[in-house]
Amino acid sequence: DATPITVETSVPFTAHNCEAPSRTVETTAQELVGFFRIMALMRRMEIAADSLYKAKLIRGFCHLYDGQEAVAIGMEAAITKKDSIITAYRDHCTFLGRGGTLLEVFSELMGRQAGCSKGKGGSMHFYRKEAGFYGGHGIVGAQIPLGIGLAFAQKYKKDESVSFALYGDGAANQGQLFEALNMAALWDLPAILVCENNHYGMGTAEWRAAKSPAYYKRGDYVPGLKVDGMDALAVKQACKFAKEHALKNGPIILEMDTYRYHGHSMSDPGSTYRTRDEISGVRQERDPIERIRKLLLSLDLATEKELKDTEKEVRKEVDDAIAQAKESPMPDPSELFSNVYVKGYGAESFGADRKEVRAVLP
């Protein structure tokens, strides 16, 4: 199963200021079966989150990643946990890709103790520092300088690792992207800016927000690559290329051409600014999971039944995790005052009625 096989990417890479990598990607049956499984799991997880939200078990904001799974897993396939990843608020699948568990995801979404942030972060604030995942950020574009700061630290410590800062086509217009990219280029930081272009910043089509929606070229003096973000193997190839480039030459931009099936968040049916036909067209022609399914079948690496069984298994895994998460208690009231500081020096902190509720911060 670990025998190398080669597969052509669906479309060629388009390069800006650099030589595009080869379209021929090396993979194995094991890797492809793994891709199928984890993407099916991510898909199922997000669909389940949708239901939990509608059942009012998830509160506030909830941004789903279904459709974009190939970006998260293709990137993981090219890097190690010593490399850093930072993203915006659509972070559930990135967290899972970094080794987070379904129980942590669903518990966090439902605000339970077993959540990855003990129920204190919510949908947008997942982290896993031990595996190089730095969140989970709710302010559009702010994660880009933060990610470049991770790269600064990697270079400072001579760690020979790189940082991936993910952002959407909406955030691509933020001024701080250009500020931080300028410094990344000045200082040759091992930073990879990954623009997940799902073509809509909330409800604003890319062409209505960007004078030039060719995001891979927007770094001007910084090289860029346009990648089919629905093709996990193309993503893997691009990220491998980018990592090598970044360690040697500094920052690079990867524009992942991708698509989100869900609306921007749960309050958005996702149908006022785009057509149903557009969504179903992408599902039929470019779906990242179906692409891998077809590949596995055409190369005789799996049977239809095996893949169906995998889908059944992940469904059960998700259901079990949800059941378990529902068993997890809500955070203890004392957690209201924990983690405000690492060191609180015994300072006082107050509840709504300070005569009734106050705490000494440890």
Place this chain on the structure above:
Amino acid sequence: KEMTVREALNSVLDEEMSADPRVFLMGEEVGEYQGAYKVSKGLLQKFGPERVVDTPITEAGFTGIGVGAAYYGLRPVVEFMTFNFAMQAIDHIINSAAKTNYMSAGNISVPIVFRGPNGAAAGVGAQHSHCYAAWYGSCPGLKVLVPYSSEDARGLLKAAIRDPDPVVFLENELMYGERFPVSAEALDSSFCLPIGKAKIEREGKDVTITAFSKMVGLSLEAAEILAKEGISAEVINLRSIRPLDRSTINASVRKTNRLVTVEEGFPQHGVGAEIGMSIVEDSFGYLDAPIERITGADVPMPYAANLERMALPQIEDIVRAAKRVCYRSVPMAATA
């Protein structure tokens, strides 16, 4: 030994960078220019450009980079040429730095110091004269320190750099050149002041005056004048805006039964407002007079010298308010 506040800050950066390779300094003109106010003088020569990082004039960008480096485990000291410019980066100070340890339930701590001159200098107008103590002081997750003397500068900046949480360190341009005596203890490289503790700069029994940064000096001068008129003023140097040393302030007011708060910032929702409310909550029964506050005027800072003077607290303002709370508006000479 005597030392200017500038020398004190410079010596701390030098010592802490020598002691901990994770500490680095970044900001505009910190390196080759030797610091816009020469606080980082000589550090580039000693530590090299990897650790004394000159940035472009892009506060949002370099502050975000600093915070990201802190996530990873470095200990950045981010210098703002003035805190007025940190407004461009306040999102990273609040949303990226102050809230992350909480949101991540302790998974990601943010050991970073944001420092630079805050508040009014002389004749620099409205956009360069804002005091941000109340702004940052209102935000949980941040620690906010305000040195007055050279000893404060040494002990508090060391504490800030060694602290595992984000610290906003508000200096004052007009204090950089001020000389203070410094004890041998404060010159020791291990010297640290406790975060969250105020210092009683001058003991007194008739009225408590709270102040921070440059206003401590004015309050001490006011206390001298008051002493000559038979009023014994206790001057508290806050040192820490957050955590705020409520117990020291309350204990003092319970002793003097009177309070005047002094700050350069705007009055509404200011540091004085918070201190006053803390006294009302915890020591109301001890008050013998209404609390008074002396603050910057409720206007953007004017340029003209006479108007600027009117917009900032003066010694006579503090003296007047202290006398009012002592019911001694009438000069001593007249009542004698």
